[in-house]
Each structure stands twice: as structure tokens, then as C-alpha cells.
Amino acid sequence: MAERPTIRIRAARTSDRQAVLALWRALMDEHRDIPPGFALCENADERAGEMFFDPDHAESQRLVVATKPDGAIVGFSFALLIHNAPIYDPAVIGCITDCYVAPMHRASGIGTALIAALERWFRRREITHVEVSVAANNPRAARFWRRVGAVDKFLRLEFRFDD
Template sequence: MDDYQVRPAVEQDLDAIVALWKEFMKHQTGIDPRLKVRADGEPHFRTWAAEALSLPRRTIFVAHSPSGELVGYTLVIIASNPPVFEPAEYGYIQDAFVLESFRGKGIGWKLTQAALAWFKEQGLAHAMLHVLDKNERGIAFWRQAGFDSFLHNRRLELI
């Protein structure tokens, strides 16, 4: 576990982050094919991720192996509640992914700790995320990390 390091992403990491995102999307759509990535999703993600490296309300943390290979990432944002709720803002873990062959080594935990520390530095009171209903391993991971169930999203196909 200690051989893998987590750090804030830099611009030179962008290609590797996009490659990890593509694997993340394969993983997610494999769990539930109702999740569909747009044909032009990759360039949109690249732009979103590039902006996260410079905007104050988003950031990315990457995990790398001893050889320097990026094996996971988490993209986090400061999100806003509707104006009727407190607190006004909260931390949102948009993406969290570790390559399959590197799971079970504590890397996801290190990425989560980096994200939560960043949220605390921003003065945020709580963090939220979404996890696919069918992602049993992900649900177990987030539960073990201290996240409890809060909202239940429902989906209805209209077309």
C-alpha cells in the first residue's frame, strides 16, 4: 500500500487521466448498460479535466505506482445546494477510479483521503457522491469509507 502515492494532478497527467477515465467508463457501463457515454464524451471529459487543473472549485488527485504509472484518479468539485438548503456548498466526488489490477492495495482509500482533506481545506461540512445501484463493490467501498445512504435516485425510461 505504501508504494503507491497520491498527489494533485498536473497538466502533464492529462493524457493518462483521460485514459483512466475511458477505463472507468468501460467499467461503469459494464455494470449497468443504461449508463451511456456520448460519442463525443472523451473530448468533453478532456476539457472538463483540464479545467479542473486550474479552476478553484475543482481538482483532480492521481495515484501512481512506484514506477510512476498512473493507476487511479479522483475528480472532485465544490457543488452548490439549492438556496433553500444548508450548507450552501458541499464536496462532491464526481469520479473515483482505480485500475482493476491495482485494486485492493489501499489506493482508493488514499485517493478518498486526499479528496476529503481537500474538501476540509475548502471549509466544506460534508461530501457526497453517486454510486451505481448495481456496483456492489463500490457500495461496499464507500460504506467502509464512512459514507452512508442519503438519497435514492430513481430512473424511468421515457423513450
């Protein structure tokens, strides 16, 4: 049996932009196919790049990547700090907005390692609560998040007022 390549988890670099955005686009394409799907704005790819690699928010957000020994990026996860509603404690919480591993590298611990790296980042900032949203019709993702320690908290519903 062939050995799995050693995967390294590290903070993303500006030079990773193209590879991360290709993986992000693959994630968005997968979500598009999960009913009811969702619509992205016209320049979503550009905006995602600006969000992920925004130097002005380096202290309040974190992008980590999973790389193979040859440097190829096979996964990423993005998190940020957000202000909670002023009636709740804690005042600042974490939010993981994206976690994606290329299909051929799934079920190998990469997603878990990405989340562990984000957990360390949150803990260094004394963040004790982290939220993640999962598409209602994506049981595979829900299983992953529960496996890495997330618990069900809210059921998020949506209104659509299309004219």
C-alpha cells in the same frame, strides 16, 4: 512475499491528461456493463479531459492521481464544489464524481488514499458535506464508499422518456 510498491497521491498535472483519460475510459467501460448502463455523448472523452483539466475552475475542483514509483498513474479521483439547492444548508457541498483504480492495483488502499486526499482538499475549503452517487447494481462500489465513511442518504431514481 514481494513488497507492494509505494504509491504516491498527488494533484494531477496537465501532463497526466492522457493517462487519466485512459483510466476514465476504463471506468466508463466498466459502468457500461452494469445494468442498466448509461450512454455517453459522442465526444465524451474530449469533454472529460476539458472538465478534469479546466484551469478556469482550479479553485472549485480537484483531480488527484495515484502514481507508482516509476510515475505510472494507476488511479484517480475527481471532485468539485457545487451549489446546493437554496433551501438547504450548507449552501455549497462537495461532490466526488469519479474514483477509479486500475484492477491490478485494487484492494491495496489506493482508493482510500485518493479519497483521503480529497477529504483534505474539502476540509481546507470548509466543506462539511460531500455526496457521491453509486450505480444501484454496483455493490462493490457501494461497499467501498461505505468503508471510507459514506452513509446511505438518498435513493436516486431515474425516468427515461425515450421516444
